Amino acid sequence: MPVVIIIGGQWGDEGKGRVVDLVARKADIVARYSGGNNAGHTVVNEFGESRLHLVPAGIFYPDKVCVIGNGVIIDPKVLLEEIDDLQSRGVTFDNLRISGRCQIIMPWHLMIDRLDEELRGKGAIGTTARGVGPCFSDKVARAGIRMADLIDPEGFRERLSFALPYKNAFLEKVYGAEPLSFDEVYSTYSEYAARIAPFVTETAELVQDALERGETILMEGAQGTLLDLDAGTYEFVTSATPSSMAAGAGVGLGIGPTQISKVLAVYKAYQTRVGNGPMPTELMGEEGDTLRERGHEYGATTGRPRRCGWFDAVASRYTRRLNNLTGMVMTRLDVLDDYPTIKVCTAYRLDGKVTKIFPSSTRALMRVEPIYEELPGWQKDTKECRAFKDLPPQARSYIKRIEELVGCPIDMVSVGPQREQAVIINPII
Ligand code: GDP
Ligand code: IMO
Numbered sequence: 001m002p003v004v005i006i007i008g009g010q011w012g013d014e015g016k017g018r019v020v021d022l023v024a025r026k027a028d029i030v031a032r033y034s035g036g037n038n039a040g041h042t043v044v045n046e047f048g049e050s051r052l053h054l055v056p057a058g059i060f061y062p063d064k065v066c067v068i069g070n071g072v073i074i075d076p077k078v079l080l081e082e083i084d085d086l087q088s089r090g091v092t093f094d095n096l097r098i099s100g101r102c103q104i105i106m107p108w109h110l111m112i113d114r115l116d117e118e119l120r121g122k123g124a125i126g127t128t129a130r131g132v133g134p135c136f137s138d139k140v141a142r143a144g145i146r147m148a149d150l151i152d153p154e155g156f157r158e159r160l161s162f163a164l165p166y167k168n169a170f171l172e173k174v175y176g177a178e179p180l181s182f183d184e185v186y187s188t189y190s191e192y193a194a195r196i197a198p199f200v201t202e203t204a205e206l207v208q209d210a211l212e213r214g215e216t217i218l219m220e221g222a223q224g225t226l227l228d229l230d231a232g233t234y235e236f237v238t239s240a241t242p243s244s245m246a247a248g249a250g251v252g253l254g255i256g257p258t259q260i261s262k263v264l265a266v267y268k269a270y271q272t273r274v275g276n277g278p279m280p281t282e283l284m285g286e287e288g289d290t291l292r293e294r295g296h297e298y299g300a301t302t303g304r305p306r307r308c309g310w311f312d313a314v315a316s317r318y319t320r321r322l323n324n325l326t327g328m329v330m331t332r333l334d335v336l337d338d339y340p341t342i343k344v345c346t347a348y349r350l351d352g353k354v355t356k357i358f359p360s361s362t363r364a365l366m367r368v369e370p371i372y373e374e375l376p377g378w379q380k381d382t383k384e385c386r387a388f389k390d391l392p393p394q395a396r397s398y399i400k401r402i403e404e405l406v407g408c409p410i411d412m413v414s415v416g417p418q419r420e421q422a423v424i425i426n427p428i429i
């Protein structure tokens with residue numbers, strides 16, 4: 001099983017890090033290939049609870065090679081803080097490899113992310129304020145600085161001399177902000193570069209060599225398909241290129257489409273979203289608060305409360321089809337343990353008509369009313385279940401109904417945040 005991709009099937013935070021941490025034991029290489037430190041992947045294992053923003057979730061296994069592929073954008077300060085924190089808890093980094101093609105998040109990206117959101121006012125996206133959108137914009141505009149530039153003192157001087165005057169003009173003239181000092185940026189980022197340089201290598205070569213040896217690569221997606229620049233609820237999406245969809249994954253690591261063997265998406269047993277934008281099944285008021293508290297639904301990156309609602313099978317069928325999933329993983333089933341009844345959205349009512357299509361118009365999506373089917377809850381603790389037959393019958397029926405509505409088998413069900421709290425139905429690797 002050479003290449004397995006794990007992506008998010010909803011609006012991010014589905015539990016991708018948790019799933020990768022479990023499955024990684026059977027992989028040789030674990031790789032991030034998209035997004036940046038807007039991602040927050042929580043892993044709970046023998047090292048305690050870790051929130052990974054850039055480091056792949058395979059890092060806890062010293063014998064796995066962990067790759068940060070070319071599609072990831074890197075804030076060097078955040079990466080070094082993450083490495084320091086994990087090292088202080090006994091995690092080793094001998095096997096971390098970083099692509100020289102990764103774009104770098106520079107101080108102006110952080111400033112522009114905040115200033116842009118202020119300018120958008122009521123139309124703000126609710127970004128993570130990590131500089132991600134402006135960094136990807138510069139990548140596409142061919143104005144970015146890459147890791148290979150950063151770790152080459154002369155190359156960095158050249159790229160910074162080109163980029164900074166242009167960005168300072170922008171900051172001063174468009175936003176009325178203070179310009180940045182060349183010397184300060186150069187010296188701070190050169191210090192980061194010196195520490196990161198030993199990890200940088202030709203990762204695409206490394207990955208292809210591993211595939212030739214018949215090794216297994218586990219690809220850890222960031223964000224979710226509903227946050228994808230193309231497929232998501234534009235403009236309330238992230239800016240990642242390559243995309244948060246399976247189709248873009250190979251681009252961010254140096255793998256061709258014909259080398260991919262399996263694509264799985266992670267879905268929560270309900271729905272959450274951080275930031276702004278449409279969310280048809282969002283529960284407002286007390287109902288939403290109850291679900292948030294039961295699930296401790298607060299962002300792993302920004303700590304913001306997540307918007308919570310019932311499982312949206314219309315949106316999930318849409319993301320299943322776009323990614324041609326080979327399987328699904330359902331997480332957080334245990335959060336629903338106490339509910340006497342559970343709702344699932346099976347269709348939308350849009351301007352008086354019933355539809356199962358996830359509309360491309362964001363305004364239309366803001367208007368849709370969810371049509372629910374109500375299923376009996378199980379009101380039993382599922383956290384100790386380790387086999388499908390251990391789950392209460394109503395929980396099994398809930399899983400089966402979601403498989404039917406989304407149109408894809410569920411290969412694994414997670415019943416708690418810890419590594420072993422899982423029911424494996426079909427082995428992922
Ligand atoms: P990611 O960004 O997709 O990796 O997900 P996050 O880490 O942002 O959010 C998922 C949250 O759910 C984390 O706090 C996990 O520890 C937690 N989690 C994952 N799976 C389960 C589960 O099955 N049950 C419970 N209760 N929590 C889970
Ligand atoms: P993981 O990998 C949840 C959301 C932000 C905002 C929008 C744009 O942990 O699942 P950005 O900073 O990317 O420009 O913000 O995207 N967002 C996420 N939401 N999980 C994530 O990553 C996210 N990454 C970005 O909240 O709505």
Ligand code: MG
Pocket residue numbers: 012013014039040041042300301
């Ligand atoms: Mg997250």
